[in-house]
Amino acid sequence: MKLIGIVGTNSNTSTNRKLLQFMRKHFSSQAEIEICEIKHLPAFDEPEDRQAPTEVQALCEQIAAADGVIISTPEYDHTIPAALKSAIEWISYTTRPLINKPVLIVGASHGLLGTSRAQMHLRQILDAPELKARVLPSSEFLLGHSLAAFDESGDLVYANKVQELEEIFQEFQLFVKINQQLVKENLFKTEQSKAFSWESAIWGGERA
Numbered sequence: 001m002k003l004i005g006i007v008g009t010n011s012n013t014s015t016n017r018k019l020l021q022f023m024r025k026h027f028s029s030q031a032e033i034e035i036c037e038i039k040h041l042p043a044f045d046e047p048e049d050r051q052a053p054t055e056v057q058a059l060c061e062q063i064a065a066a067d068g069v070i071i072s073t074p075e076y077d078h079t080i081p082a083a084l085k086s087a088i089e090w091i092s093y094t095t096r097p098l099i100n101k102p103v104l105i106v107g108a109s110h111g112l113l114g115t116s117r118a119q120m121h122l123r124q125i126l127d128a129p130e131l132k133a134r135v136l137p138s139s140e141f142l143l144g145h146s147l148a149a150f151d152e153s154g155d156l157v158y159a160n161k162v163q164e165l166e167e168i169f170q171e172f173q174l175f176v177k178i179n180q181q182l183v184k185e186n187l188f189k190t191e192q193s194k195a196f197s198w199e200s201a202i203w204g205g206e207r208a
Contacts, residue, residue: 001031001173004066008073008084008107010039015108015146016072022156023070023106027169033070036062043082044089056090060097068102068176069133075109075118085125092130102179103133104172106141106165108149114142136175139168 005020017035024033041055052060063069073080091098105122107115119140126133141164143149149156156162 001067003031003033003068004062005033005035005070007037008071009081010083016074018150019108020072038087041087044086052094060094063097070104073107073118075115078117079121080118098131098133101133102176103135108143108146110147112144114144134179136172141168
């Protein structure tokens with residue numbers, strides 16, 4: 001399984017980058033995780049020629065080629081960083097590679113709450129018509145006190161959080177496989193997305 005992990009900030013010292021790096025190492029036998037940065041992307045500004053910058057096009061191509069996406073976001077003032085919002089605006093403006101793409105949201109913060117508000121906001125954003133990402137439902141990974149969460153080798157030192165992350169990642173792998181099957185069967189065609197229902201996909205339109 002090929003995944004990309006997007007560092008949801010332009011900070012050079014973010015523990016969200018450390019979280020993705022740990023996931024890449026810890027789950028290396030289960031999936032290939034390529035870490036992508038957004039700190040080099042320009043702020044969103046709709047160009048007159050309607051052509052996205054080369055860096056944005058490259059990110060969109062990476063998303064399109066991946067089986068799924070992991071976004072690790074900090075929380076700034078109860079929401080996601082401006083840099084992440086700008087990157088998402090570029091994505092929705094270009095080839096819209098997040099449409100029907102499985103997404104796992106995780107987050108790390110210095111405080112106790114572990115980006116809970118930012119993750120909720122990000123879910124709302126990714127549900128926008130121009131994005132239509134398939135975000136893993138009913139699961140969230142919140143890493144609080146993240147400054148003390150990693151040792152010198154980059155390993156996550158909270159055993160309970162490692163177990164929680166393993167369980168969520170297992171769920172996400174299954175979610176990706178189910179999504180791939182639905183796309184293969186043309187149940188997630190973009191033009192049919194408004195007519196799609198989980199009942200018809202699972203029960204063939206019939207419910208007990």
